[in-house]
Each structure stands twice: as structure tokens, then as C-alpha cells.
Amino acid sequence: MTSLIAKLRPVRDRIETACVTAGRDVDSVTLLAVSKTQPAAAVREAFAAGQRAFGENYVQEALDKIAALADLRAQIEWHLIGPLQSNKTRPVAAAFDWVHSVDRLKIAQRLSEQRPPDLPPLQVCLQVNISGEASKSGLLPADVPAVAQAVAQLPRLTLRGLMAIPEPEGDLAAQRLPHRALCELLDQLNAAGLALDTLSMGMSADLEAAVAEGATLVRVGTAIFGQRRPPPAE
Ligand SMILES: *Cc1c(COP(=O)(O)O)cnc(C)c1O
DSSP, X not given: OOOHHHHHHHHHXXXXXXXXXXXXXXXXXXXXXXXXXSOHHHHHHHHHTTOOEEEEOOHHHHHHHHHHTGGGGGGOEEEEOSOOOGGGHHHHHHHOSEEEEEXXXXXXXXXXXXSOTTSOOEEEEEEBOTTOOTTSOSBOGGGHHHHHHHHHTOTTEEEEEEEOOOOOOSSHHHHHHHHHHHHHHHHHHHHTTOOOOEEXXXXXXXXXXXXXXXXXXXXXXXXXXXXXXXXOOO
């Protein structure tokens, strides 16, 4: 296997080039390495190559990995980016730094109630179904303002922004449209009095489009770690 240092470099270069093209500061975009289905050893290797923020999709797999990497816990930021059911909020509130996939108020309320008092507030994004496909999770854009106002009031959460997984599109121009829509929604929330700084959008295939439209955090899996293994049975 090519070393992860060699795999991270081109991804960082792509982000940097996209920032320069967009006239943005190269430090304005965080790379989240999506390590779902990858072993703890792969995370450790990426950590050794300087990577600090990791994204996971499957709660039990993530909890096992976080435990296996407990020696690095203070230096790693763990982000949950996969679907979250209400019966799994308690361990998530205790183990993660961020949750990007909050898609209803009830989940946010549980995370706030269950966030241990000795930890800083949990950082959260609302997941938005920006392409409007029936099958994907996420809030409908029209429902986002009311939910955002309610989540922003919860004491043990900090609402940071919005996350989306747009439908794959062929070319850059088409890829930019849903990312632009998410950015406009964030602007609308900030105009209504919120102070949100995070647009979690862009993956291996469309990070350039996302950065062009204002992404502050891109979630990249296969371009760093290669092909994924089959998802765990949960
Ligand atoms: C798996 C996943 C990614 C990473 O996708 P790649 O195409 O491998 O970069 C990003 N975001 C979410 C929500 C994911 O589930």
C-alpha cells in the first residue's frame, strides 16, 4: 500500500489549489479524513502524517476505534458524519467532538441532555437534504430555520453550521449548484441572527466544487484511504 503520507499530500494539494482558484485563504478549509471501515492502524498512520480530524459513520465501529486509539484521544478530533438513531445518542455524546448528521430536534435534545458535564459542548451541524432526493436523510431546506433556532438554544451543544451530501453530478458547474444552495441557506440563518461558521460539504469526487462555494470542511475518504471495506453489521 502506498503510504498515507503520499495519499494525503495530493488531497491537501487539491484543497489548496481550489482555495487559490476561489481566492480563499488556504487555511480556511479543514480536511476531515473519513476513516469509516478502515482499521485503527490506518488512522494511526494518517495521524503520524499530520492528520488530526477524522470522520466516522458507524457508531459501534467508531467507539471501538476511539478506544483503540485512546492514547491519541487528546490530539484527535472525532466527527460523527453517519446517520444517528436516538437509541445511540448517549455513547455518541460521550465519545465524539462533533456530530454533523443531526437531522431532527429530538436527536439534538438528547445529545445536549447526554453530553457529559466535564466535556466542552458538543459541536454540531444540521444535515440538510439539499438535492431533495426521497431516499437521503437530512432536513428539508424549508424546515432548517426553525430547527436551527431551537438547536442553537440547547445548553450542551454548539450549533456550528450545515452539512450536506449532494447527489453526484458530472461536471464542476453542476456540482456547484447544491453546494451553492447550502451556502445560501447558511447565509440566511446568519442573517436571521445565528453565528454559524461551518459548511461541511465536499467529498473525494466534488471537493473542488464545494470549496468554490464556500466549504469550510471537506470530508474525504477514498481519496486518502483507498477503497473501503464492506460496512460493519450494526
Ligand atoms: C463516506 C462519506 C464521505 C467520504 O466519501 P468519499 O467519497 O470516500 O470521499 C463523506 N461524507 C459522508 C457523510 C460519508 O458517509
